[in-house]
Amino acid sequence: MKRIVIAGFQHETNTFGATLATMSDFEMADSWPGLLRGAEVISGTKKSNLPLAGFVHEARKDASVELIPLVWCSAEPSAHVADEAFESITGMILEGVRNAGKIDGIYLDLHGAMVSESHEDGEGELLRRLRNLVGPNIPISVSLDLHANLTREMVDLASCITIFRTYPHLDMAETGARAFQTLQHLMSGGRLFKAYRQAPFLIPLQAQYTGVAPFQSLYDKVASVGPTPQSWAELAAGFPAADIHDAGPSILAYADNQKDADAIVGSLFTDLLSAESEFDCSLLSSQEAVEKAKTIAAKSDKPVIIADVQDNPGAGGTSDTTGLLRALVEGGAEGVILGMLCDPEVASQAHASGVGSIIEGALGGKSGPAPNPFSGRLQVERLSDGRFSFTGEMYAGSVAETGPTALLRVLDDASDVRVVVSSYRCQCLDQAIFTHIGINPAAQQIVTVKSTVHFRADFEPISAAVLNTHAPGLFPCRLGQVPYRNLRASVRVEPLGRLSDRR
Numbered sequence: 001m002k003r004i005v006i007a008g009f010q011h012e013t014n015t016f017g018a019t020l021a022t023m024s025d026f027e028m029a030d031s032w033p034g035l036l037r038g039a040e041v042i043s044g045t046k047k048s049n050l051p052l053a054g055f056v057h058e059a060r061k062d063a064s065v066e067l068i069p070l071v072w073c074s075a076e077p078s079a080h081v082a083d084e085a086f087e088s089i090t091g092m093i094l095e096g097v098r099n100a101g102k103i104d105g106i107y108l109d110l111h112g113a114m115v116s117e118s119h120e121d122g123e124g125e126l127l128r129r130l131r132n133l134v135g136p137n138i139p140i141s142v143s144l145d146l147h148a149n150l151t152r153e154m155v156d157l158a159s160c161i162t163i164f165r166t167y168p169h170l171d172m173a174e175t176g177a178r179a180f181q182t183l184q185h186l187m188s189g190g191r192l193f194k195a196y197r198q199a200p201f202l203i204p205l206q207a208q209y210t211g212v213a214p215f216q217s218l219y220d221k222v223a224s225v226g227p228t229p230q231s232w233a234e235l236a237a238g239f240p241a242a243d244i245h246d247a248g249p250s251i252l253a254y255a256d257n258q259k260d261a262d263a264i265v266g267s268l269f270t271d272l273l274s275a276e277s278e279f280d281c282s283l284l285s286s287q288e289a290v291e292k293a294k295t296i297a298a299k300s301d302k303p304v305i306i307a308d309v310q311d312n313p314g315a316g317g318t319s320d321t322t323g324l325l326r327a328l329v330e331g332g333a334e335g336v337i338l339g340m341l342c343d344p345e346v347a348s349q350a351h352a353s354g355v356g357s358i359i360e361g362a363l364g365g366k367s368g369p370a371p372n373p374f375s376g377r378l379q380v381e382r383l384s385d386g387r388f389s390f391t392g393e394m395y396a397g398s399v400a401e402t403g404p405t406a407l408l409r410v411l412d413d414a415s416d417v418r419v420v421v422s423s424y425r426c427q428c429l430d431q432a433i434f435t436h437i438g439i440n441p442a443a444q445q446i447v448t449v450k451s452t453v454h455f456r457a458d459f460e461p462i463s464a465a466v467l468n469t470h471a472p473g474l475f476p477c478r479l480g481q482v483p484y485r486n487l488r489a490s491v492r493v494e495p496l497g498r499l500s501d502r503r
Helices: 023-027 051-059 083-098 122-134 152-157 172-187 215-224 258-274 286-297 323-330 344-353 456-462
Strands: 002-010 065-074 105-110 140-144 160-163 193-198 232-236 250-255 304-308 336-342 358-363 374-384 387-389 399-401 405-410 417-422 446-449 465-469
Touching: 002 051, 002 083, 002 172, 023 065, 023 083, 051 065, 051 105, 051 172, 065 083, 083 122, 105 122, 105 172, 122 140, 122 152, 140 152, 140 172, 152 193, 160 172, 160 232, 160 250, 193 258, 215 232, 215 258, 232 258, 250 258, 286 304, 286 323, 286 446, 286 465, 323 336, 323 374, 323 417, 323 446, 344 358, 344 374, 344 405, 344 417, 456 465
Parallel strands: 002 065, 002 105, 105 140, 140 160, 304 446, 304 465, 336 417, 336 446
Antiparallel strands: 193 250, 232 250, 358 374, 374 405, 387 399, 405 417
């Protein structure tokens, strides 16, 4: 019987964010489960599109494997992970390994872009402590997010790493399954040699969409290397909102000899460098996006999607900026639905006032360094407890917890704009955010989402067009304007792609 310890510790850190990720953030349920311990690690993630769920499903095909679940947790992306939370959760994992008895392998469901108050490379620090505990011979398999900022320490300390290959992340569970296959290979006596290279540029997240060139072809080439687990490759696109030394894209490969691993990385790295000029980094201003959306919507029976890419809570944004909302109202846009704007005060006021009531005051714009709320009269149309099941492919099987939530209509003679207001941050990546409160997004003229790319999986199929806007927010997508301090000196912050937003 092969005994495998499994655990998960997920955080994507936006070092430009407004608030730390505290222990309570990891304990609470949001789009994913709250902190899970012991057997509930498996039961609480079952049938979800999470890497750990995919690992468990694949492992249970092998009757000779015993899984020892320790802990799994995540927190909504934000600024740095508080030291208290990092030390507590890391301590749970290490204590669990100490108490597990004889083990044959370890699996960790990590992100790859965690930055704590004290450690630039959160995953590398966790792996360092774990490796010090178990020694060099126990194989450690790790799955990472596509946006991982892969470091030399992660590569050296993990025996094998698998990484998502789709953005939107539709292959999270599949990546966890591959992580089991690679671990099983090592536990059975197989050997792996590694090679790794970092690219000399950053790529903004809106340009990392894998449904179009150049990432579509890059990941096709990555997937063609194999077969796993004897030989495979990975491409981490990087998370540019983490101002750390190792931020940015990288190529990783494994093979049964060093020569082949080096050759795989060399070929894919050349492809990545050659693709630099193809990345579409362009963004519209809010006013440009609104006017263009109105023009397209007038000629179509499908909605135009406007993505508020720099206020994406799934990348550490506050989800309460009002620049695009203001542009929609001032631009006289009609048939508009916006989601989700996080404002617990207004959501609470709406629930206290009731459906049909009119409330006045400041909506959103209350967090971050430059408060700028939207002032106006708002009618409460519908209310929700904020608990609903996701229906889109990416999060199907998971339950949202957005807290008291309300659908509010902006009372304005020149526009027709409604806003879904939540109490907890939640990236608008699933139509259920609207349908759960009685709104069919396909029947609108304009659908505005606080998301960068994940929304495309569920919303792009119903849309006439998708427009990206650079409304102000704490998730930077115009990288040439970001005050980086810790990046490698040789790294270009803007790839040589389309930059039509330069003014």
